[in-house]
Amino acid sequence: HESYTLGFGLVDYAVFTVMLLVSMFIGLYQALKKRSNGAPSADDFFTGGRSMPAVPVGMSLCASFMSAVQVLGVPAEASRYGFKFLYMCLGQSINSLLTALIFLPIFFRLGITSTNEYLRMRFGRGMQLLGSVQFLLATLLYTGIVIYAPALILNEATGLNLWLSLLSTGIICTLYTTLGGMKAVIWTDVFQIIVMLSGFLAIFIHGTILVGGPGRVLEIANNGSRINFHDFDVDPRKRYTFWSLTVGGAMVWLSMYGVNQAQVQRYISCRTERAAQWAIFVNQLGLCLIVSTAATCGIVMFAFYVGCDPLKSGRISSPDLYMPHFVFDIFDGYPGFPGLFMACAYSGTLSTASTSINAMAAVTLEDILRSHLPQMTQARLVLISKGLSLVYGVGCISVAVLSSFLDWGVLQGSFTVMGVVSGPLLGVFLLGMFVPGANKLGAYFGIVAGYCVSIWLAVGSTLYPPSAESMGVLPSYTDQCAPTNISLSNISGSASISSRGLHNFYSVSYLYFGAMATSSVVLVGLVVSYATGRKVTMDPLHMEFVKFSLRKIYSGIQLFTIKHLIFVDTFCPLVLYWFNMPPNREYDYLNTILLSFCV
Known part of the structure; x- marks a missing residue:
């Protein structure tokens, strides 16, 4: 495969621009519709008046964490580690089951807007504020990575300045969230998930045809050890195994769906509890569909580059650039398709960023400001909500700029942030819901222990990154590359690094970070609660x-x-x-x- 300069044509720009305009139009339409129906309330802005149907809410739940991080990260990980990445769907299914049957009924019947209101009911005002600060920090960091990912693609594809790409992405999602509120977010997500699936299907179909058909793709993948569903290795250092993807993955997804304000705010916007449960199951179907198509695109990508791996040959500088490079390779001479891929990446980003901005505004108003504004009118509250959305939009753009200096891949970076920051909070919710004897002191000691463990793991794994051998990176080849395309420094195999002691501990798969933090909170909280002997009453x-x-x-x-x-x-x-x-x-x-x- 010959190398060439990536670039957008007029048709690509047109396809990409239409997608952005449709997203903006939905926000404007919802804003104008609200005004024609009378003055909206803060509850309308944050939960859509709790009147949304199940299917669009389910699609919105699915789209909110299927950002450009997944568009770039999942195909790259499947190409490098194999088809076993599909076990992530099993981890997601466990999460959906737990969310629908445990967390949803509690939050829905309490009629709360912010999940941290539960922490106040269970452990007091201090824990509510701590949970709010944690959520704001986690969401800012995660959204920054999400906004950075498509800006990186746009920069590679068009040469557009990276900072300008970041700014334009942030402004668009901030505007339609600020204007339209939750209804704008949900209906825009429905449109964007359709765009994402269309992009993946186009890539899969055309890539498979170029390789020689589905049979040829599977034959090459099997010969390259990519059809590896039998990996039940219990070594926690291996990046992806059945256990890390199901157990570790389920815990990460549970912290994002079970107690994360951005997702809870969506499913409590449904008309009834049963509709909210159906929304979660619709979401699960969409999650599996997107992860499956993305992972399949990764396998097709491996088959296409089987003799000349772009990363190993030096044609790309990061695994995150596998997918855009693949798209521009296979659609060279097909105007509009690179634009569709860019729209696919941006769709997920706009969905996630808009969700995050709306949720951060809700948490700030409900958990921090509401008690200080008892006499505030609904019109003023809505105005404050929109102002908060604008402020957090600017904050997310700022964090995106800082994210450009990180050396993590976008998928690992986003999952690490959620595991490290949200894992301990999930532990506090589990402690409160399932341990009747848990008290305030136990909750505080537990969450401190959880943060110590998670931050220790994250910092240690950054300072002492695991070797490719310990992570289980599968072999790739450059034997069919033209000599001028080969970077000798990249071809040499990774030296086998003997890990001992703490280095082994820091090599644990990033999918386990959240599970270890959550377990630490529950264990320490349980011991401290029963050691102090302070009984609590529970409804x-x-x-x-x-x-x-x-x-x-x-x-x-x-x-x-x-x-x-x-x-x-x-x-x-x-x-x-x-x-x-x-x-x-x-x-x-x-x-x-x-x-x-x-x-």
């Missing part, structure tokens, strides 16, 4: 929620695994037969794991 209705939820989870897991057994035993052999590949034992491994869940 009996609250305990009924928990008992009911646990029964539903048990029956739900059984049904879930039985359905997957049927899928594995019937669908997988048919696919292998269709692609002219001999059956293997990989779906037998799946059967073993799923049967253990049934038992």
